[in-house]
Structures are given as structure tokens and as C-alpha cells.
Amino acid sequence: MNLNDILDGYSNKSFSVHEVFTTFLQQIDKYESKVHSFITRIDINPKDGSNAIPIAHKDIYSTKGIETTAASHILKGYVPPYSATSVIRLESKGFETLGKLNCDAFAHGTTGENSDIVITKNPYDLSRVPGGSSSGSAAAVAAGFVPVATATDTGGSIRLPSSYTNTVGIKPTYGRVSRYGVIAMTSSTDSIGHITKTVWDSAYVLGITAGYDEHDATSSRIDVPAYTEHIDDGVSGMTLGLPKEYLVNIDPEIERVFNEVVATYEKLGARIVEVSLPHTHNALSCYYIITPSEISSNLGRFDGIRFGLDRSKFGEEAKRRILIGTFCLSAGYYDEYYRKAQKVRTLVKNDFDNVFTSVDAIIAPVSPVLAPRVGSVIDDPLKTYMLDVLTVPVNLAGNPSLSVPGGFSHGLPVGFQIIGKHFDEQLLYTIGNAYEKETQHYKTLPTFSDSTTI
Amino acid sequence: MSNNSTYELIIGLEIHIQLNTESKMFGVGSNNIWKEEPNSHVAPVDLGLPGTLPVPNGKAIEFTQRCGHALHCNLATNSKFDRKNYFYPDLPKGYQISQYDQPFCTDGYLDIPIGNNETKRITIRRIHLEEDTGKSLHKDGKTYLDFNKAGVPLMELVTEPDFRTSAQASDFSKMIQVAVRVLGISDADMEKGNMRLEANVSVRKIGETTLPNYRVELKNINSFKFLRDAVEFEFTRQVDAQQKGERLYMETRGWDSKKGVSVLQRRKETESDYRYFPEPDIPPFVFDKIYFDEILADLPTMPWDLETQLVNQGVRSDYAQMLAYEEDKYRAYVQYKDTLDDEDLVKLIANTKDMSTIENEITKIKSQKNDVGVSADELSRLISMVIEKNPTVVLDYTSGKENALHFLVGQVMKLSQGRADATVVREHLIQNLRD
Numbered sequence: 057m058n059l060n061d062i063l064d065g066y067s068n069k070s071f072s073v074h075e076v077f078t079t080f081l082q083q084i085d086k087y088e089s090k091v092h093s094f095i096t097r098i099d100i101n102p103k104d105g106s107n108a109i110p111i112a113h114k115d116i117y118s119t120k121g122i123e124t125t126a127a128s129h130i131l132k133g134y135v136p137p138y139s140a141t142s143v144i145r146l147e148s149k150g151f152e153t154l155g156k157l158n159c160d161a162f163a164h165g166t167t168g169e170n171s172d173i174v175i176t177k178n179p180y181d182l183s184r185v186p187g188g189s190s191s192g193s194a195a196a197v198a199a200g201f202v203p204v205a206t207a208t209d210t211g212g213s214i215r216l217p218s219s220y221t222n223t224v225g226i227k228p229t230y231g232r233v234s235r236y237g238v239i240a241m242t243s244s245t246d247s248i249g250h251i252t253k254t255v256w257d258s259a260y261v262l263g264i265t266a267g268y269d270e271h272d273a274t275s276s277r278i279d280v281p282a283y284t285e286h287i288d289d290g291v292s293g294m295t296l297g298l299p300k301e302y303l304v305n306i307d308p309e310i311e312r313v314f315n316e317v318v319a320t321y322e323k324l325g326a327r328i329v330e331v332s333l334p335h336t337h338n339a340l341s342c343y344y345i346i347t348p349s350e351i352s353s354n355l356g357r358f359d360g361i362r363f364g365l366d367r368s369k370f371g372e373e374a375k376r377r378i379l380i381g382t383f384c385l386s387a388g389y390y391d392e393y394y395r396k397a398q399k400v401r402t403l404v405k406n407d408f409d410n411v412f413t414s415v416d417a418i419i420a421p422v423s424p425v426l427a428p429r430v431g432s433v434i435d436d437p438l439k440t441y442m443l444d445v446l447t448v449p450v451n452l453a454g455n456p457s458l459s460v461p462g463g464f465s466h467g468l469p470v471g472f473q474i475i476g477k478h479f480d481e482q483l484l485y486t487i488g489n490a491y492e493k494e495t496q497h498y499k500t501l502p503t504f505s506d507s508t509t510i
Numbered sequence: 511m512s513n514n515s516t517y518e519l520i521i522g523l524e525i526h527i528q529l530n531t532e533s534k535m536f537g538v539g540s541n542n543i544w545k546e547e548p549n550s551h552v553a554p555v556d557l558g559l560p561g562t563l564p565v566p567n568g569k570a571i572e573f574t575q576r577c578g579h580a581l582h583c584n585l586a587t588n589s590k591f592d593r594k595n596y597f598y599p600d601l602p603k604g605y606q607i608s609q610y611d612q613p614f615c616t617d618g619y620l621d622i623p624i625g626n627n628e629t630k631r632i633t634i635r636r637i638h639l640e641e642d643t644g645k646s647l648h649k650d651g652k653t654y655l656d657f658n659k660a661g662v663p664l665m666e667l668v669t670e671p672d673f674r675t676s677a678q679a680s681d682f683s684k685m686i687q688v689a690v691r692v693l694g695i696s697d698a699d700m701e702k703g704n705m706r707l708e709a710n711v712s713v714r715k716i717g718e719t720t721l722p723n724y725r726v727e728l729k730n731i732n733s734f735k736f737l738r739d740a741v742e743f744e745f746t747r748q749v750d751a752q753q754k755g756e757r758l759y760m761e762t763r764g765w766d767s768k769k770g771v772s773v774l775q776r777r778k779e780t781e782s783d784y785r786y787f788p789e790p791d792i793p794p795f796v797f798d799k800i801y802f803d804e805i806l807a808d809l810p811t812m813p814w815d816l817e818t819q820l821v822n823q824g825v826r827s828d829y830a831q832m833l834a835y836e837e838d839k840y841r842a843y844v845q846y847k848d849t850l851d852d853e854d855l856v857k858l859i860a861n862t863k864d865m866s867t868i869e870n871e872i873t874k875i876k877s878q879k880n881d882v883g884v885s886a887d888e889l890s891r892l893i894s895m896v897i898e899k900n901p902t903v904v905l906d907y908t909s910g911k912e913n914a915l916h917f918l919v920g921q922v923m924k925l926s927q928g929r930a931d932a933t934v935v936r937e938h939l940i941q942n943l944r945d
Contacts, residue, residue: 117561118560124560235561235563236563239561271563271565272563272791273564274793350787352595355604357560357603358604359597361599362557362657363559363560382785385787386783387783387785394787
């Protein structure tokens with residue numbers, strides 16, 4: 057049951073709020089013990105006759121009165137006295153939370169395995185990860201536990217798990233959605249988005265969360281368009297760019313699925329052109345300087361004095377990033393690392409600006425590989441960081457990107473991303489929806505089986 | 511005692527001033543925290559709760575720039591906030607939002623009197639804005655934390671090491687205190703911690719031209735007298751040490767005013783590394799001419815300018831100084847200027863203790879001088895004009911602020927060029943405002 061179905065059902069009065077909630081709660085009862093997407097569950101009884109919609113929030117969203125841990129032991133027992141702006145806006149439109157979702161602790165990770173609490177499994181293959189850091193969000197939506205889950209994308213943390221779980225993930229333009237109340241990872245790249253089953257659902261939710269917030273000085277005052285309005289306009293006559301730097305060193309199966317995506321868009325009337333983003337290979341190293349630098353400062357408040365527990369409760373990855381970041385910001389190294397990385401960041405941004413003078417949007421793979429097996433990469437930080445190679449450039453540049461189900465490889469979902477100009481989310485939804493209508497991959501439900509055929 | 515006369519003091523000042531804005535520096539919480547219950551004025555932002563974000567207070571920025579302009583600084587057109595990272599229990603976020611390399615104001619100066627009608631120019635290196643920290647209270651072997659003060663807008667003024675005597679440093683500080691009060695940006699009450707002084711002190715042999723290779727940072731100074739005492743104490747201590755051939759260190763010392771000694775707090779073997787980097791939660795600022803024109807439009811006359819004006823007018827220098835630097839006298843002069851002949855007014859204010867009596871005194875002087883009064887018609891016309899021109903002041907008065915009436919009376923007096931009788935004006939005003 058998609059969000060769109062629920063809204064239709066409520067307006068036709070074809071089903072009640074209890075039928076809706078029961079559908080999702082039964083699915084949770086049946087499969088959550090295999091998937092492990094929730095950290096905290098909330099018992100709710102939606103009011104009769106209300107048009108409440110179930111939702112769950114990544115555990116780095118502050119939720120008033122509900123424990124918020126960022127999946128880190130250090131925040132065990134922390135109950136925020138306020139809610140994130142996104143949470144408040146969604147509540148005002150009838151979304152009621154079923155709980156808080158697992159993720160890599162403090163959103164540091166690409167597989168979900170850095171959670172201090174539990175490892176979330178991929179509903180399409182329980183021996184594999186759903187991707188991270190928004191592991192619980194992607195898995196919960198894929199598994200049919202909720203029609204929508206909030207998530208965050210700092211370097212790919214929405215798009216990567218979406219692409220591994222046959223779901224739609226939006227990383228909005230930096231500043232489009234308020235960051236207030238979402239526990240900061242990398243302040244200058246954190247993007248506040250969500251994961252849904254379909255493109256329309258994603259557009260509907262962004263229409264609620266997007267817009268200026270007086271509590272976030274980096275939120276934009278640019279008007280929020282009606283994202284669902286032009287969703288059926290089609291791609292005929294559009295020019296889509298294929299960045300050549302994104303198509304090297306990727307798994308042949310990823311390439312195969314992506315070629316199908318390209319062929320489909322050509323069939324639908326889009327013009328496909330090769331483009332170049334020459335600083336792509338610099339982006340990852342630049343990202344892994346800026347990110348730990350900001351993290352080392354952002355995690356300074358977790359001293360156990362005003363909330364949470366003491367610093368010994370930080371996990372390995374958090375400690376690693378604090379140390380790297382502290383080093384990069386130290387006197388004598390700042391110029392060589394942080395300042396230089398910021399310069400490279402400008403070059404990465406210029407790459408995108410240049411390309412968008414000649415194309416409407418860019419399409420590209422999200423992950424260079426299929427969803428990894430649990431435990432297969434996590435002991436090698438560099439290998440894990442490499443999973444982000446196709447997603448981080450967008451975060452450095454601030455552009456929006458939509459991850460859409462592209463197809464399957466041996467039963468494993470493979471997504472692709474559509475990257476747009478700043479604040480061009482509406483166009484991304486039109487492009488994504490055209491592919492979804494043609495392929496309808498969202499109808500292929502997860503198997504909850506132990507392993508796929510490869 | 512040692513022979514002090516061959517040594518001279520090198521003093522630089524860092525002055526912290528809490529701004530009296532309605533809300534805190536980066537949040538919506540109330541800034542009015544004096545004597546409030548500990549931790550009663552702490553919004554999620556002030557506590558640095560996870561997920562909170564700083565939104566800069568535009569008024570505090572404006573106040574800092576007005577102050578910078580008054581102190582002849584360059585006002586930056588491009589500026590930003592930075593994070594200063596360090597750990598302390600009363601620093602909620604593990605960093606303080608401050609300004610590193612692009613402060614709002616740089617390269618200003620203030621000329622201070624040094625006797626014999628001479629002045630000395632003190633260079634102001636920078637004025638920047640930051641957030642205040644919380645407060646640690648150590649009692650019975652425990653530490654208590656009060657975060658009411660966390661996030662109060664704090665302006666920091668840093669001078670070059672231009673002072674050569676404790677009196678110069680103290681005079682400068684007093685001038686800054688009056689200046690920020692006249693600007694209306696801070697109460698600058700040292701007892702309340704609104705204004706905090708730190709002095710960097712070293713000594714060298716007279717005739718030497720390079721700065722000493724050490725300096726002692728003096729903290730916990732909460733009065734001008736303590737500033738002078740602490741600097742004098744350090745002078746003696748440091749000269750003694752030099753004469754004994756002892757090494758002097760970069761260190762921080764606190765002033766113990768009860769014992770009259772400075773106490774070592776910590777020695778700095780190396781410069782602290784605060785790992786400054788630009789605050790990513792606050793976009794950088796670009797200020798244009800229109801903005802500056804607007805915020806600097808209605809700056810009051812600064813005390814030192816008033817003093818010069820008065821002296822040039824032929825006013826006795828001690829009177830001029832009094833009117834410029836005693837805040838209530840300054841305010842009375844500005845308010846009642848033009849109600850009397852300037853010479854009479856200056857004399858009157860200089861010799862009056864209680865400024866609330868000044869209105870009556872002005873009336874008395876005028877009647878002695880047999881000034882022609884104003885007709886009833888003219889008076890009611892003047893009163894109407896003043897009421898019309900000052901709607902906000904009228905509102906202040908009707909909402910109970912008695913002081914607003916003084917202002918209105920002053921305005922009518924001014925318009926009548928001092929011919930009206932203040933008592934009569936007051937009565938008529940009250941009548942008019944009641945209607």
C-alpha cells in the first residue's frame with residue numbers, strides 16, 4: 057500500500073484509518089524480527105475517522121518525548137524536549153510515527169553496520185545489507201512496514217540504501233529542507249530527505265517538508281513548487297547527460313541495468329549525451345576531509361554533561377572520524393587539508409554548473425557494486441568509503457538527486473540516480489516518474505529470503 | 511624595593527561586553543538573565559542539544575558595527591562566524607561560535623587624554639562578536655553549571671599593546687564603558703559581568719623598542735580600580751623577577767582583590783590550538799552601503815566628540831569632561847540642549863547632582879532672566895507638534911514609562927527656544943496626553 061493509495065482511499069472513504077494501520081502493523085509483526093529496521097517502536101491508536109498516515113523516522117531526527125539515539129550508545133536514554141522541523145511539518149499533515157529507525161551510528165557509514173544497536177538486513181536478501189547510513193529507513197519502506205520513512209543524505213545515505221532496496225530516495229538541494237532538529241553529521245552537506253515506494257509519494261512528502269525555516273540559517277527562502285503537479289509530463293525532448301567518469305570501475309551487473317535505464321529513456325523520447333565531470337575522482341578524498349573535520353566539531357557536544365553518556369560510548373567509526381577531523385583542522389594542517397578540500401569542492405561544484413548549461417539532468421548509477429553481504433566490507437574502512445564514490449560529488453555541490461529503482465540483478469535491486477540543478481527537484485520527479493510508469497519495478501516485492509541466486 | 515624607574519609597562523586590553531539585545535546571540539530565548547534562577551533561561555539551542563542550529567541575531571551584529579563605527583574602525587563588507595573548538599564543562603557545544611579572521615570591525619582607534627591637554631592614540635585591533643559561555647560554580651568539592659549566560663551576545667574589543675601606564679588602560683576602559691552606554695548597546699555593568707576586562711601585561715627597559723617575548727594575561731578584573739591595582743602589582747612583580755634574572759612565562763593569572771595579589775592560573779607552554787574553521791551552520795555575510803547607511807544613520811554624538819565641541823565652544827575643560835563622560839550629565843545635556851543659553855546649561859548641569867531636578871532648575875533660571883513666556887495658543891500648538899512627532903515616546907508614556915514625559919517636556923522646551931516654563935509645559939502635556 058503506497059502513500060498515494062492511502063490518500064486516495066481516505067478521500068474515497070474506501071478504507072478506514074484502522075485498516076491502513078493494521079496493514080502496516082501486520083507486516084511489521086510478520087517480518088521485523090528478520091529485518092531489524094526499528095530501534096524504538098511506538099504504540100499508537102490513530103483516532104477513528106482521522107486520516108492519519110503511518111511514518112517512521114530515522115533515529116537522528118529529534119522527536120519530542122521519544123528517545124533519540126542516532127543509533128549510538130552514547131545517546132542511550134536521551135529524550136529530546138523538542139521535535140525536528142520536518143517531524144513537526146509532517147505531523148501537521150497527519151503523519152503519525154510508528155517508531156524510530158536504525159542507521160549507522162550518527163549516520164557514519166554506507167552499509168548500516170556501524171549501528172551500535174543492531175544490523176538491519178536487506179528485505180530482498182537477508183544475508184545482505186540494505187545500505188547506509190539510512191539502513192532502517194530503506195529497509196522499513198522496502199519491507200512494507202511504513203509507506204514513508206524520513207532519512208538523511210550527507211554523502212549518499214539516502215540514495216545508496218534506496219538503490220539496494222528497490223525504493224525511491226530523494227536527496228533534496230542543500231537548504232531545501234530544514235536541518236533543525238536533525239542531529240548534525242556534516243553541517244555543510246547534510247540533506248534532509250525521505251524514502252518511499254514510488255516517485256509520486258516522494259514528491260508529495262517533499263511538498264510538506266521543503267521550505268524556509270527560521271530555525272535554520274542555511275534553509276532557503278526560494279518558493280516551494282507543487283512537486284506532484286508536472287510529474288506526468290514525460291521526458292520527450294529532454295536532454296539527459298551521462299557522466300563518463302561515473303561509468304568506469306563499476307560492477308558489470310550495475311552497468312547492464314544502467315544500460316537498460318538509458319535505453320528506456322531513449323525509447324521515451326529523451327536525448328542522451330555524454331558529459332564530463334572531470335573532478336569526480338577528487339571528490340571522494342575531498343569529502344573524507346571535510347566530513348570528518350565537521351564531525352570532529354559537531355560531536356564535541358557529546359560530553360555526557362547535559363545529556364547522554366560519556367565519551368567512552370562512542371563507536372569505532374565515530375572515533376576514527378573525530379581523530380581524522382581533529383588532525384585536518386589542527387594548526388599547520390588546516391591549509392593543507394581543510395582549506396584545500398574546500399577549494400576542490402568549488403571545482404566539483406563548477407563541474408556540475410558547467411554540465412547543466414547543456415543538459416536538463418544527469419543520470420548515473422548510485423552504487424558501483426551490488427548490495428554487499430553483511431560483514432563483507434565493514435572491516436575495511438576504505439572499501440566502505442568507496443561505496444560513496446558516485447554519490448558524494450552531489451553532496452559537495454549541493455545539487456538534488458533522486459534515486460529510482462532501475463531493475464534487478466539476480467533478484468537484487470539496482471537503483472540509478474537523477475541529478476538536477478539546484479532547486480530543480482520538480483524536474484527530477486518528472487524524469488523519475490516517466491521511468492517508473494514504464495517499468496513499475498516497485499511492484500516487485502521483497503522475498504524476505506536468506507539469499508538470492510548469486 | 512627595586513629600581514622601577516628604568517622599566518616601562520606594555521599593556522594591551524581585551525574587553526568583553528555583553529550586548530543588551532532582546533534575545534540571545536543564536537537563539538530565540540530571552541537575553542534578560544540577571545539574577546534569574548540557574549538554568550531557567552535555557553532554550554534547546556543554548557544547551558547545544560543535538561540537532562539545534564544557530565541563527566544569528568541581526569541586532570547584535572548591528573550593535574557591534576555601530577560601536578565599531580563610533581570607534582573609527584573599518585567595517586567589514588565580507589564577514590563570517592567561525593567555530594573555536596575547545597572543551598570546558600560550561601561550553602555546551604564543545605565549540606564557541608566566534609569570529610576568527612574576518613571580524614565585523616578592524617583597525618579603529620580612540621584618543622585618550624594623558625594630561626597637559628595631550629592625547630595618546632590607542633589602536634583598536636578588532637571588535638568581533640561571539641556567544642558567551644555558561645557559568646561554573648565550584649562549591650563543596652563539586653562543580654555546578656548554570657547555562658543562563660550561555661548564548662548571550664558578547665562583543666570583544668582587542669587593543670594593540672599601546673598603554674604604558676595602568677591609568678591609561680583604566681581611562682580607556684572607562685571611555686569604552688560610557689561609549690557603549692551612550693550607544694545603548696550594553697548596560698556595561700561590571701558587577702553584573704556585562705563588561706569584563708582582561709589585561710595583557712609585560713615590562714621592558716625604557717628605550718627598548720621590541721615587545722617582550724612573554725606576556726601575562728590578567729583575568730577576573732571586575733572594576734577599574736582592580737585593573738589599576740592588578741597592573742601595578744604585575745609591574746612590580748615582573749620588574750623584580752627581571753632584576754633577579756628570573757625567566758618570565760606566558761601565563762594566565764587571576765586578580766585576587768582581597769589579598770591584592772595576582773595568582774597563577776595556568777602557564778601556556780604552547781599557543782592553544784582552537785582548530786578554527788568557518789561555521790558551516792551560518793552563511794557568510796555581505797554588507798552593502800545601503801545596509802551600513804541605514805544602521806549608522808542615527809548614531810548619537812560620542813562623548814569624546816562632545817567634549818571637543820564643548821571645549822571649542824570655550825567651556826571649561828573640567829566641565830566639558832564631566833558632561834561628556836558622566837552618563838546622566840551627558841544625557842541631560844543632549845536632552846535639554848537649546849532650552850537655555852548653552853553656557854548657562856553647561857554650568858547648571860555641571861553643578862547639579864540629581865539630574866531629575868534639572869527641569870525645574872532650567873525654569874528658575876529662565877524666570878530670573880525675565881524671559882518672555884509663550885502664549886497659551888503657542889504652547890498648545892507646540893505641545894500638539896511634539897505629540898504628533900513622537901508617537902512611540904507618547905506610547906511609552908501612556909504605557910507607564912514616566913521617563914518618557916521628561917523627553918517630551920524637553921522637546922517642547924526646545925521648540926520654544928527655552929521661553930516656556932517647564933512646570934507649565936509638564937502640566938499641559940499631562941493634560942493633553944490624558945485626553
